[in-house]
Amino acid sequence: MAEAADQLIHLDLGDPAFPTPSHIIDAACRALKAGLTHYTEGRGIRKFREAVAWSEGRLGLEVDPDSEVLATLGASMGIYLAFLACLGRGDEVVVPSPCWFVYPQSVKLAGGRCVYVNVGDEFRLAEAEEALKQAINRRTRMMVVNTPHNPTGAVLNVDDLRLVRDLALDHDLIVLSDEIYKHIIYDDASHICIAKMPGMRERTILVNSLSKTYAMAGWRIGYVIAPKQVIDAMERFQTFIAACPPAFVQAAAVEALRGSQRCVEELVRRCDQARKAALSLLGELERVRCPKPRGAFYLFPDLSGLGWESTSLTRALREKAGVSTMPGAMFGPGGEYHIRISYAAPVEQVREGVRRIVSFLKTHER
């Protein structure tokens, strides 16, 4: 057991196990030497906001860098600010589940109430239309959409997003669109941005960050795109909480967004390689179902056929097999009897980690 723990393989955190590309690090060093060590405008330096508008513009979304962009301390801060700016005490937010575990906590901190709708592992919102409708009442103010999705790797299709749009328009909801994995997609999948759908621009808060795409999770830089009055409110909250993201980090982020995107292609290629290796190994477990992820970098296998409760299993895997994963129970209703495996790591590391999981499960059925 001590031996296994010594060489623990981490397939737990959603933090790519690759270095930040060197041209981005160089830009940060240049910015530090040039004296970008002070507070910036509350909504971020103009060059950063312009780079965001340019980068989103390439994906077909027209954005005004002066009024519609806010630089944030990662997507996490953008999400929290969105709830702070839009929710009154007791207002409800519909969150399709399983889901990233921070949304409910963030809603709660902002004084709101999270209403989960379990849509299952395939994460097809269109197939959960009735349940989603039933979750909406007169206190409902917002709905969260996360595509590509953490933890299942699902990429929402046009029917899923049309349903969200119809619900938002019928019930006057604001949609929080978390697009942090939008550049990490595989095969023939494509990302659809709900803000581009008719009637949605004015009721969408789009959140993104550089944490995943550019392996910059520790830099804490992200952004929000939203209508002017929402950005104004969010800026006020961020100013009181944290002033602004660091100036030299914003400068490095400009280089990331505007510079060569070869590093992103390379990240996706490496994740894809690891995804295929992990899926093929998991395929050896007959009683385990694992939908093929089409985006992000997580596998979320359903282990209910083996009878393991997720927290006991992740503990056993860590202590007895030397591999660290996340218990599905953390991801809300529909998450129990699953584990989340993060495969944003070198393929050999992922292969060895998943091999350990598979061999443990083959010999330790409940």
Ligand SMILES: Cc1ncc(COP(=O)(O)O)c(C=O)c1O
């Ligand atoms: C779906 C999703 N949104 C937002 C975040 C937060 O990212 P950050 O605050 O590092 O930008 C994460 C991180 O794991 C995530 O998985």
